[in-house]
Amino acid sequence: MITEITEEQRAYLPVFRKEWMERAHRTGPSDRETAERGARVVYEAHGVPYPERIIWVPSPKEAVRVIRTEIGYKGDLLTQYAGGQFRAFYVGWLEFGRYLGVQYDHPEWLDAMIDLCGVSWWFPFDDVAVFCDSPEFISFDDEGRLHNLTGPAIRYSDGWATYVLRNVRVTQQIVEAPETLTVQQVLDETNSEVRSIMMERMGTDALIREGGLRYVSECEDPANSPYMLRLYVIPEKFYGVERWGVHCVNATPDANGVRREYLLSAPMDLDLGAIESEVDAIDVMAWINTTDRETYLSLARAC
Amino acid sequence: MITEQLDVLAERFGIEVPPELAHELDVPIISGKPQRQGDVFWEPFLAPDPIGLEPIPPSGIPVVRGENGGNTHLLLPTGAWAPASDSRDEVVLGTLRVADDEAAYLWHPEHGMVGFGPGTYVAKRQRTAMQSIRMIED
Structure with missing residues (x-):
């Protein structure tokens, strides 16, 4: 042996x-x-x-x-x-x-x-x-997960292909035409990982407007002036429970000059000891970045 | 504020700067304050230096693999890096130590260059909805 x-x-x-x-x-x-x-x-x-x-x-x-x-x-x-x-x-x-x-x-x-x-x-x-x-083509991200943001992650020479984002199998539409995703499609998707990816990929405007997100408040995004962080409550129908949603804008524009917008989410109970009605977007961003409110507010630079 | 010129750094590290970032002429070198590059948050760390600090090689260390599109956040010298002791940790990526009179850099082809002055910093990745969903479902 x-x-x-x-x-x-x-x-x-x-x-x-x-x-x-x-x-x-x-x-x-x-x-x-x-x-x-x-x-x-x-x-x-x-x-x-x-x-x-x-x-x-x-x-x-x-x-x-x-x-x-x-x-x-x-x-x-x-x-x-x-x-x-x-x-x-x-x-x-x-x-x-x-x-x-x-x-x-x-x-x-x-x-x-x-x-x-x-x-x-x-x-x-x-x-x-x-x-x-x-296959004719296989695509991975740097962590070795099947992943391609612009086309199939696996493609065979007869054109048969499969779409994968970070090891999660998704549809061609989610990869190649995410701006055409509708709120109803998100809600009809039964796989919670796929649903989460759809919400990340689809236009935040449509999601906020048609998804019934409840606006709570907004504040300046630290180190990303003049952009704002807008706090919403994401209704239960998306994740099975209500979640906080923060709409934010990239600090750096893409190559085409457009700044990408995101809706980041967090659980309603941030474990801050604060009561829900006092939570603002900074609290939620601090939770998402695993830091405290003061540290997040003291951001010197974001890019 | 201390700055370094982006084109000087690009030449030193052999980095190609995309045209849309070329107008960012100066990279501020910031000490003792948090900075954020995309979804990676760097905050000052006051505890003693962690074990496992290794000098950052001239070719750099990929501290986090690209989430959107596969671009890497690349840590560049001069400094020392200790990856998180638990590689399955989905939040803490590791710790950066920059000695007095030195500067370390963090490059990402979409977000640009970040400069770190002397100090110790812990790098954290943003928590995503998918992670918290997994936690609930597990």
Whole structure:
């Protein structure tokens, strides 16, 4: 049993990690020969002859269409798929074990799994196998979360795409046309994370005007003169409970000269010991920034 | 107020300044007061220096990953930075220490350059509605 790793092995970890992250995130057409070499080993291990009928498709959507209509398989596809690049986290873990000296009974099975990390998904059947190319494009934010503010976060070469903001799956409209979102759409959205993203992305004017937000008071935004902080109560229908909402304006304009506007929110009970009727926008901004009122008021610069 | 010229800093750190920020000629270097760059709030910290302070390298340290559009808040020398001891902390990012007679900088391609004079500062990220929703649902 391996109970510790050497300095050299430890030093290799970040290099190994980077290489395997790249495998998991690979884009572009798959190397078909390599993938099928791996698939042959898998069939052989199960005692099933490698099918003569091999179908390559550009996207999982097309894979499902082919399997349902051309192959006629009606069963559960979530139990029928076999791992491709998205199983690299597991295959990489096994492979690091091999690097450390773990002896596997069937190292050729691991080689096959590595070969198959070059496809997006693949679906083995007795007499046919369907392979799906890697996505054409994958986008992450700096924290490694699936994320793209301007288009799909994953796009396959046939155009099939999915939209994701900070790991939360959203609609094309939320990403590409947030100004067209309506208050009713926000209220109809049952997923609270998606609803919160919609409220962040949609125009604050529409949200305040049509959402029935109750105006409370306003005060100068520290270090962001002449802009104001406007305090509202966001009605219960948005978050399930009433919340404070502060409408604020970016201290720095965007490249197009427009200052972005936000509605930041906070729970009604700010734990200040203050009674609700005395709360102002500074109290709420202090809570949002995890500081106290005096510190927030003493802001020397905002940009 | 002490200032440094933005174009001098841009050349020193190899930063490309977008045209819309180029009119901000002078970067104020502010000591002992809070400053805010986008959704990151920096406030003076009076407790003793935290453990784990490491000098900021010339290439900078990304103290927070971009929330809107993936732009990073990049901390630049001269100073020392200690990331939050708990990396899962969604609020506290870490602590900045700037020695006497020195200045540290914080660059963001949308918000511009912030200058920190001598002192210790703690960096906090704004709490979002999503975080508090998660807290409620967890």
